[in-house]
Amino acid sequence: MTTTTTLLARVFFPGKTKGKAKTRSSRAGLQFPVGRIHRLLRKGNYAERVGAGAPVYLAAVMEYLAAEVLELAGNAARDNKKTRQALPQFSFSLTRARVFSRSVSLVATSCFYLVIIPRHLQLAIRNDEELNKLLSGVTIAQGGVLPNIQAVLLPKKTGTGGSGKGDKASQEY
16 A cells, blocks of 8 residues: 555655655754654653654753763873773785785784773863853762862972071971
């Protein structure tokens, strides 16, 4: 029956044939799944009805926040020099030296990539004022704490210039 209806549609509406299916995420230019978010909004009993634009907007906001956190965490991973070497990938190149002889050269190319660990996420979020405020109630497992030393606990700076009567070594009494 579906083939008959498609044939009839082509006969009576020649310009109205269906093209290749396009996801709502690709229409909106997003990576996050708009259809899945729409389904979850409907099933979650947040409201009786969910408009068509709501999941697109929510997906865009979630994608922006994820990109922001990942960019800052990647910078933190780069600053901490947390890289991991991938398995060497071998590329074969066939070169023809003479008409009948071939030589195979094996070239190993190693690549390094950044590894983002929970510590980098913690540093990224807590060092950014707005993200810290947004995620203030969130605990990141294996994230650690921000390095912070109170000013009163730091050693006092002594003046190195000039020798006056009041200058004494820190251990003299």
